[in-house]
Amino acid sequence: MSENFHPPASQTEYVILLHGLGRTKRSMKTTETSLADHGYNVVNVDYPSTKHPIEYLADKILNDILKDYKRKTHSKIHFVTHSLGSIVIRYYLKHHNLSNLGRVVMLSPPNQGSELVDWLKNSFVFKKWSGPAAQQLSTRADGFLRRLGPVNFELGVITGEKPIDPLALFIIPGPHDGKVSVERAKVQGMSDFLVLPYSHTFIMRSPVVLDQVLHFLRHGAFKH
Numbered sequence: 001m002s003e004n005f006h007p008p009a010s011q012t013e014y015v016i017l018l019h020g021l022g023r024t025k026r027s028m029k030t031t032e033t034s035l036a037d038h039g040y041n042v043v044n045v046d047y048p049s050t051k052h053p054i055e056y057l058a059d060k061i062l063n064d065i066l067k068d069y070k071r072k073t074h075s076k077i078h079f080v081t082h083s084l085g086s087i088v089i090r091y092y093l094k095h096h097n098l099s100n101l102g103r104v105v106m107l108s109p110p111n112q113g114s115e116l117v118d119w120l121k122n123s124f125v126f127k128k129w130s131g132p133a134a135q136q137l138s139t140r141a142d143g144f145l146r147r148l149g150p151v152n153f154e155l156g157v158i159t160g161e162k163p164i165d166p167l168a169l170f171i172i173p174g175p176h177d178g179k180v181s182v183e184r185a186k187v188q189g190m191s192d193f194l195v196l197p198y199s200h201t202f203i204m205r206s207p208v209v210l211d212q213v214l215h216f217l218r219h220g221a222f223k224h
Helices: 025-037 054-070 084-095 115-120 124-135 144-148 166-170 207-219
Strands: 013-018 041-045 076-082 101-107 155-160 192-196
Touching (some): 013 025, 025 041, 054 076, 054 084, 076 207, 084 124, 084 144, 155 207, 192 207
Parallel strands (some): 013 041, 076 101, 101 155
């Protein structure tokens, strides 16, 4: 049997996908297809990431979406998130019980914020385009993200170190993916962490990344 063979997932396993800031569910289409091809029931969520603060996105929009899936107590509910979607699920799981929670994989999450947000937050154009949730992604020691605290669920984090945004080279210290530094993608309590040579914008389309996502959902660890 090929070492790349993956047996199909149980039909009682769901994966909820949450896209990043200013994106739509189309950005997660490659992820959706990959997971569906491996037997998962995939729910690719479209949510208004630039219209509301993170609390509203989690408490109202995501909570309403998950109501039906929370009733499927015999099923496992996994999450794969990109960028802002990672913070939405962190907030949700801190404030809501999900008894059938499976595993979570975050792609390029700003778990400790982004210096790019610090630099742009007072810009009228940035505020108008990105909305209130983006303002919550600062690196401030007394900011929103610090108050979320550590995670207490099975979490794998994959982040990149191949930026394509030249502006970020002068703003974000150390290795980064163009939006978030490698260090700021980390969060206390995570189960595993992986850095791959991809950019923030396109990390969720890489076959290498998606293979690692599948491995974590099945085994609770990445292939190192």
